[in-house]
Amino acid sequence: MAPPSGHLFLLMGALGVLAFDGFTGAQKNSTLIFTKENTIRNCSCSADIRDCDYSLANLMCSCKTVLPLAVQHTSYRDRLTIWFTDTSALGLLLNFTLVPDLKLSLCGTNTLPTEYLAICGLKRLRVSTEAKHSSPEQSLLIHDGGECQSREKPVGSHQGGPTCTYISFVDMALFNRESSLKSYSIENFASVASNFPDFSYFKTVPILSNKSYVVTFIY
Secondary structure (H helix, E strand, O other): OOOOOHHHHHHHHHHHHHHHHHHHHHOOOEEEEEEEOOEEEEEEEOOOOOOOOHHHHHHHOEEEEEOHHHOOOOEOOOEEEEEEOOOOOHHHHHOOEEOOEEEEEEOOOOOOOOOEEEEEOOOEEEEEOOOOOOOOOEEEEOOOOOOHHHHOOOOOOOOOOOOOOEEEEEEHHHHHOOOOOOEEEEEEEOOHHHHOOOOOHHHHOOOOOOOOEEEEEEO
8 A cells, every 4th residue: 555645744734733723722721710609719721610510610620718818800812700698708809800701500599789899991791590599501792892801901009000901790699690691881981970870889999091891791
């Protein structure tokens, strides 16, 4: 039988590179944070973990306990999943933090208040309420964020740090309902604070008035 041609060797090599890239991509870690009984656990997971399976997360992921006072605003370039039973720690973890891909899973049956999370640069939100409702996971694409990641940074401490230009407000009361996720956006106005005077966030966080903002409400 004739030996393989040079073209065949090139094809086999290309397929090998694609297979390797697929394997390494599958190994890419995601961040899981869960709050339970006044503790916060921050985990790096190489595989998806079934919602609210704390034992499996501790077994399969690399987790560490984080003290609430040590939580600092950071940015998440990849997928972030948060399991929670109430809203007490969510603002601390998420308000004015850059999170392009977020999943929120309610791991209890508590009725949640009408409180808003303010999230920078959110492109996709997924919510799961399996512990409370037997509804399937819902997903909402907010925007494609073509230029968002290059412009967007987390809002710093209240010292005039960088600001959000894409802001999503998530109404936590949506977890009390079985209806579909909804959203609406308001674009191209310079001063968010003057248009939403009742939002206390803008009284403490620096917002520059010489920028245009895209504000999305999710409910």
